[in-house]
Amino acid sequence: MQDSSESTTVVVIGAGPAGMAVATLLRHSGIDCVVLERRSRDHVAQRQRAGIVETRAVRMFDSWGLTDRVLGGVPYDGILEFRVDGRSRLVSDSDGSDGPPARLCPQQVLVQKLTATYLEDGGDLRFEAADVSLHDLTGDRPTVRYRTADGTPRTITCDFVAGCDGDHGVSRRTVPDGVLTAYAFDHGIGWLTVLADAPPPAHPLLAVSREGFAAHFPRGPSASRYYLQCPPDDDPDAWPEGRVWDALRTRLGDPGLVSGAITDREIFRLRSLVHDPMRYGRLFLVGDAAHIVSPMGGKGMNLALYDADLFARAVRDSVQGDDTALHTYSARCLRRVWNDQEFSHWLTRTLHDAGDAEPFLRNLARARLDRLFTSPAAAGAFAELMTGLDPAGDAVAQKVPGNLSALGGD
Known part of the structure; x- marks a missing residue:
């Protein structure tokens, strides 16, 4: 059977929240891309995971003019209830800033709306793509090979590959041993x-x-x-x-x-798991393909949306002749990844140790909770971390040079 070849600017591997966010933002910018997903559309649309799109992510979609099209669910009032031994305490994540709040939006709803928006805008989305393989990632024009549902071999030549296929996907497995450093914690x-x-x-x-x-x-x-x-x-x-x-x-x-x-x-x-760097040649890892975070704090899907935003903007800049954001992509993403990992770890340990840990750790954890409930400064720091709003930190991260050691001479 003869191979069918074609060309595009970006091939996106994976049609979950990371992949569909990347594709939707690229298409909204007028940049051609093809999305390959090994599962069926029904399977992807029904995967139920995280349920809160944080304030930063809502405002990110707002900055693209896409909020009304891609976000379902209802506005979230920013109130969390903590219940310690049956006693209820309410904590707000509002930082007092203007702009749309977080949304209660299950992952499958977000993916469905991103998918619909991408297709309405003329996007190319191919489900049941089998045997996906990535080649020439350190060259000028990588290629992606796969088989269609009927077994037809296809080859796509592109400028960039967005690896959005999760922790067990082909994207990160394609990176040679020794290029990425993995930081894992159980x-x-x-x-x-x-x-x-x-x-x-x-x-x-x-x-x-x-x-x-x-x-x-x-x-x-x-x-x-x-x-x-x-x-x-x-x-x-x-x-x-x-x-x-x-x-x-x-x-x-x-x-x-x-x-x-x-x-x-x-x-x-x-x-928890972090891979550094999040780039190899012209392959850029996005979302769970690069990092896994404990679910406490709801940061997993929101980190994927952050990566997608930075990558889409970087490609848009590159098409216009400026590769600066491509070079800083990994460093900028990883700064937020580690910040959110620390917050998630802190919240995980606090809420679990405060329950059934040995007495010393339990009392330490309960002291942290008491500080959260009684200190305006502690509550303010908590709100900043929950909302994901950190404009000063993002400005600093833009100045940090990326790890260029694995860019294949780029």
Whole structure:
């Protein structure tokens, strides 16, 4: 069967939030790109993950003039409820700045709207692309090869490849050994995550008790996502519905918690991972392909949107003759990655240690929570980290030279 060849400016590998954000922003800038996704459209559209698009990300879409088209969900009032041994404390993430607030927007809704916007603008999106492989990444014109759903081999020549295919995708695996440094951390904590047709809370709820951590988040007008701390190697089958609801009522301090049909449950281990640099030649890693962050703080999807914004702007500048932002892409992304990793780690340790850790660590964690609840300065720092608003830091990061050691002479 004869190979069919074509050419474009950017090939985007992966059609999740990172890939579709990259593609939508590029297309909005008038830059040609092709998106390749190994799964079906239905599979991608229904993957349920994070639910809050932080304030910074909402304002990023606003700066592109895309907020109304790509963001579903409802405005988030910025109030988090912390419940310690049944006692409720409300904390605001508002920093008092003007502009649109965060949105409660499940990942699948964001992906669906990004996909629709990209296609409405004439975008090229190819699902069920098999055997994707990347070649000549350190040359002037990389090539991407794949097979269509009917087995036809295809080759695309491009200027840049955006690796948006996650932690287990082909993009990062293509980078030669020794080029990237991986920084990995296992928190030693497991979460049972439960999706149920049950009333959402008034505010996202994080609960601490001697029985372990628990959380309750909205996932729509009549759906909720729950989290229960458990051993990282636990078995979901060890959590029948009765045990799940009993544990939630106890840990959330809500004996009257309304139950509902559980539609999904799984156990995952909290871990963090950062790869440095986020570029190899003309391959740029975006989102989970470059970094994984513990879910505490809701930074994973938002970091992917940040990467996508920087990459799209860098390509737009490059097309106009300025490669500066391409060279600083990795350094600028990684500054925010490490900042969000630190925040997520701090919040993870605080809320888990405050529950069932040994007494010294438990008292340290509870002192941190008390400071958050009583100190305006601590609450302000927390709000800045939750919203993702850090304009001064971004200005500094723009001046930081990227790691050019792995750019293939670029």
